[in-house]
Amino acid sequence: MAIKLTIPISDDTIRSLKVGHSVLLSGIMLTGRDAAHKWIVDTFIKKTRPPQGDDLEVFRAIQPLLNGGVIYHCGPVVAGLDTGHYRFVAAGPTTSIREEPYQADVMRLFNLKGVIGKGGMGEQTLRACQEVPAAYFHAIGGAASLIAQTVQRVLGVYKLEFGVPEAMWVIEVKDFPAVVTMDAHGNSLHEKVRQESNAILEDLLA
Amino acid sequence: MRDLTEEILELIRFTSTNLPEDVEKALREAYAREEPGSAAHGALETILANVEMTRRNSTPICQDTGTPIFFVRYPEGWSPRRLREQIKEAVALATQKNYLRPNAVDSLSGKNTGNNLGDQHFPVIHFEECDGEELTIELMLKGGGCENVGRQYSLPDNALKAGRDLEGVRRAALDAVWQAQGEGCAPGFLGISIGGDRGTSYIASKEALLRKVDDPNPNPDLAGLEERITREANQLGIGPMGFGGKATVLGTKITATHRLPASFFVTVSYMCWAYRRRKMTVRGEQVTYE
Numbered sequence: 001m002a003i004k005l006t007i008p009i010s011d012d013t014i015r016s017l018k019v020g021h022s023v024l025l026s027g028i029m030l031t032g033r034d035a036a037h038k039w040i041v042d043t044f045i046k047k048t049r050p051p052q053g054d055d056l057e058v059f060r061a062i063q064p065l066l067n068g069g070v071i072y073h074c075g076p077v078v079a080g081l082d083t084g085h086y087r088f089v090a091a092g093p094t095t096s097i098r099e100e101p102y103q104a105d106v107m108r109l110f111n112l113k114g115v116i117g118k119g120g121m122g123e124q125t126l127r128a129c130q131e132v133p134a135a136y137f138h139a140i141g142g143a144a145s146l147i148a149q150t151v152q153r154v155l156g157v158y159k160l161e162f163g164v165p166e167a168m169w170v171i172e173v174k175d176f177p178a179v180v181t182m183d184a185h186g187n188s189l190h191e192k193v194r195q196e197s198n199a200i201l202e203d204l205l206a
Numbered sequence: 207m208r209d210l211t212e213e214i215l216e217l218i219r220f221t222s223t224n225l226p227e228d229v230e231k232a233l234r235e236a237y238a239r240e241e242p243g244s245a246a247h248g249a250l251e252t253i254l255a256n257v258e259m260t261r262r263n264s265t266p267i268c269q270d271t272g273t274p275i276f277f278v279r280y281p282e283g284w285s286p287r288r289l290r291e292q293i294k295e296a297v298a299l300a301t302q303k304n305y306l307r308p309n310a311v312d313s314l315s316g317k318n319t320g321n322n323l324g325d326q327h328f329p330v331i332h333f334e335e336c337d338g339e340e341l342t343i344e345l346m347l348k349g350g351g352c353e354n355v356g357r358q359y360s361l362p363d364n365a366l367k368a369g370r371d372l373e374g375v376r377r378a379a380l381d382a383v384w385q386a387q388g389e390g391c392a393p394g395f396l397g398i399s400i401g402g403d404r405g406t407s408y409i410a411s412k413e414a415l416l417r418k419v420d421d422p423n424p425n426p427d428l429a430g431l432e433e434r435i436t437r438e439a440n441q442l443g444i445g446p447m448g449f450g451g452k453a454t455v456l457g458t459k460i461t462a463t464h465r466l467p468a469s470f471f472v473t474v475s476y477m478c479w480a481y482r483r484r485k486m487t488v489r490g491e492q493v494t495y496e
Contacts, residue, residue: 020245035316075307077269078304079304089269090265090268090304091269092268095351095354095389118388120389140249140253140447141351142268142480144266145260145263162318163316164318166318177252193387193443193450194387197384197444201384204442205381
């Protein structure tokens with residue numbers, strides 16, 4: 001049975017989740033991937049570039065959405081770009097490991113409770129999951145049209161100049177399906193599979 | 207020369223939204239092998255439901271509609287220059303119609319062109335003049351997740367104990383599958399090229415993926431190696447999405463090309479489960495798709 005989660009998610013709820021749990025997420029979340037993570041880290045954490053254009057305005061707008069919230073590694077196919085009546089057509093997860101250099105800092109900065117993506121993440125993110133606390137939710141890669149059906153509404157978009165896949169889309173989802181593969185207790189399914197498969201690989205290459 | 211823009215647009219729609227039958231069959235067989243109730247079983251169930259939905263609704267199977275890679279074989283008399291223009295027009299139209307996500311990003315400015323038309327290398331178009339009367343265009347849509355986990359080995363590789371022989375190829379291939387874990391959207395398919403230079407080896411490894419899943423290699427040694435790599439890759443237990451499970455690789459295709467005496471490349475192109483490749487054939491007035 002899948003566990004129903006409503007965003008924002010409380011610390012107690014996050015701590016109750018374990019690797020292997022199936023969940024259905026509902027509420028408002030934000031998409032963000034390579035360009036968004038780099039922009040957040042460079043502008044607001046490492047501060048290697050000064051805020052420009054609408055940077056501060058966007059930061060203030062996304063802060064309350066991400067506090068206790070969830071970021072989704074996703075570059076969607078979006079209809080209605082000409083009219084502004086946006087609709088998600090296809091919206092599966094992208095590979096999360098590319099955000100490994102940024103993710104832990106971003107989680108701490110915003111008090112993120114969840115990261116959705118695919119392929120899992122590394123040690124730094126796992127440590128942040130324990131500290132913040134937070135969980136990594138694995139969506140099914142490639143199941144893009146099915147997942148798009150759980151997106152009830154597109155509420156807005158920030159940084160569209162990053163391009164459609166890289167922009168930060170504010171979406172309202174209902175029963176978005178995912179599996180917990182990294183929990184707030186230091187467990188990672190990805191680390192486990194990596195180690196077990198490595199032992200078998202060594203046998204096959206012996 | 208005939209204008210094929212509309213027909214190429216249909217090829218793109220068909221490729222992006224309708225998973226080939228042989229690939230779906232392999233996924234269904236994999237689903238039947240996984241333990242009911244496992245995360246692997248659940249992942250494949252979701253994947254198959256998505257495949258049916260996108261075929262019915264004509265929406266992209268995956269939001270990453272990838273690099274459009276065209277392989278065009280044209281008889282004498284056709285103009286590759288004009289075919290290129292028609293392909294580009296069809297790609298821009300397909301993007302407008304949401305069959306493709308805008309994916310062409312300027313590497314220096316980071317700016318997305320918005321229509322999938324970049325420089326002369328995006329979309330990718332390979333032309334070859336051929337005998338006979340038929341023009342064929344094969345299209346592969348290869349997403350970034352699986353492209354990122356592709357690897358090239360220069361043998362001998364001391365760390366892998368991989369020498370310049372088929373055993374070395376096996377070792378490189380299994381290493382590539384292990385390195386990929388679930389990141390390339392397993393269960394995947396492997397296109398492997400032995401030889402060439404670095405560039406041609408990557409192209410040949412993708413061409414190998416144009417073969418059907420159940421198409422046996424005419425070279426018995428390579429046929430045996432394809433079967434063995436698939437079987438051993440599945441023993442790794444990485445499973446669908448890297449959740450752990452029986453289905454990690456659903457097919458391996460190997461090709462060999464000539465090389466320099468000094469070089470021995472083994473190139474592994476990893477294709478995600480959303481293995482989108484379709485073909486159109488033009489015979490006179492008739493256009494067919496498969």
